[in-house]
Amino acid sequence: MSDQEISWLTLALRSRETSKWKLDLAFLLSRDEVRATIAARIRDNAEARWIARSVHASGRTFREKDMEHYALQRGWHPQGKFWVPIEEPLSLPSPNGVKNAEVTFKLKSILFGSIAIEVTAGGARLDLVLDDVRDYPITFARFVQVLTAGGLPHAAMTDETWCDIVINDGPEPDQCRLLIDNTYPGREACIDTFTDRKRLVDAFRKLAWEIGDHPYFAHHFLYHGLPIDEYTRVAEAHDKDWAAGLQQGIYPDDIDVEDALLASRIVEGLTLPADWDDETARFRKMMRSLEIPPDWQLRFGLRAIVTIEEVAYLIEPPNRAA
Known part of the structure; x- marks a missing residue:
């Protein structure tokens, strides 16, 4: 980082007083400032997580909307004045009229930077697309990991963060509520249903495996x-x-x-x-x-920054995965 560059550093901070999360944006000019800022945030808060660092030439404008987009890509959602990480439940409106349905996923293709997925629930059907630039397989894997562990994950992890996928508790112990709300222009659709939790976990895990095992995953998505x-x-x-x-x-x-x-x-x-x-x-x-x-957990804001060595790792230029 030279003196002619500005670093926009985005962190998620959990307050000691409220246990709530807020996004923090700092404008910095040197590695030493980045290091000192992270150390201060760790000291002054219950927890600090790395969201992103964007380095641009002097004069480039960085908007609050950009900071929020980075957070969305990593499984964070705004709720009121605060932000909620992927592993903490996100409240949904009352499920009026929501019915039971079995949910299925079909991996349609991995081609030219896109992973195409078909979702069905009862008579409803919608298409989801993971984009190789704006949608991260790390966020997808974390979502399924939390769901598998019995949690209630949420993430805007497809369709360039235009699509919210949220899990809430269902009316019965063995059920959960699945909301998929895709607002991507031209692909607008919504599925909101109660479904068997174990079958949903199995469906997501099968989909994750099929993506990772696909012969086109590297050439047509990762690279x-x-x-x-x-x-x-x-x-x-x-x-x-x-x-x-x-x-x-x-x-x-x-x-x-x-x-x-x-x-x-x-x-x-x-x-x-x-x-x-x-x-x-x-x-x-x-x-x-x-x-x-x-190291991916750390760089994607999935766990807290704890040690000096982790701070040093984070301020180095991101690798291709981050």
């Missing part, structure tokens, strides 16, 4: 479009072959067929750097086992 030179090489070669095949009548004039062929060629013809293998393996293991690496 979509990367490395740029290799991706461009494969895409340009495909474009030439497709144009020639279309002219010769080898390929049908069908955009879905073309996309499917390009998708497979990216996986088969694009070699990811060997030093990305460890990160890929960590992501796949996390989705299958719901065990989130401790």
Whole structure:
């Protein structure tokens, strides 16, 4: 961080007096200031969690809305004047007219930076999309982890944080209430239902496993479009072959067929750097086992900042996972 850069540091702070959480935004110019600010927040509050640090050239404007968006991406929700982390219950309005239904998830595809999921509950159906830039598999894994442990998680974890997914208690001990409220323009839909908790846990765990086990998870989501030179090489070669095949009548004039062929060629013809293998393996293991690496827990605001060593780790430039 140079003197020509400004660091916007966002933390979540839990008050000793109220046990409530608030977001804290600081404008800082050096690593020493970042370090000192985090240390002071830890000292003055019951708990401090890292949300994000954004570094820009001097003169760039950082809005409060940006800070809130970072928090939403990590499973936090506003409630009144305070914020609620993913593992603490989020209150919902009274369930007037909510009925029982079995909930199912179908992993439709992982293609070109998007994970497409179909949700059904009774006669209702909606589509969800995880975006490779704005929706994080770490948040998804934490949601399912909390649900599996018997908690009541919530997160805006799909459709670029436009979709709220909230679990509350149901009318019976073995039930829970599931609300999926998607307000993404063009995909507006809502499911609000009581459902069997164990079956819902099994459905979410199966979906998480299928995502982590999918052969396209790395190329088409974790590293979509990367490395740029290799991706461009494969895409340009495909474009030439497709144009020639279309002219010769080898390929049908069908955009879905073309996309499917390009998708497979990216996986088969694009070699990811060997030093990305460890990160890929960590992501796949996390989705299958719901065990989130401790350093990702720290950087995603899933646990408190405690030690000086953790502060030093956090002020280093984020890795690809964060």
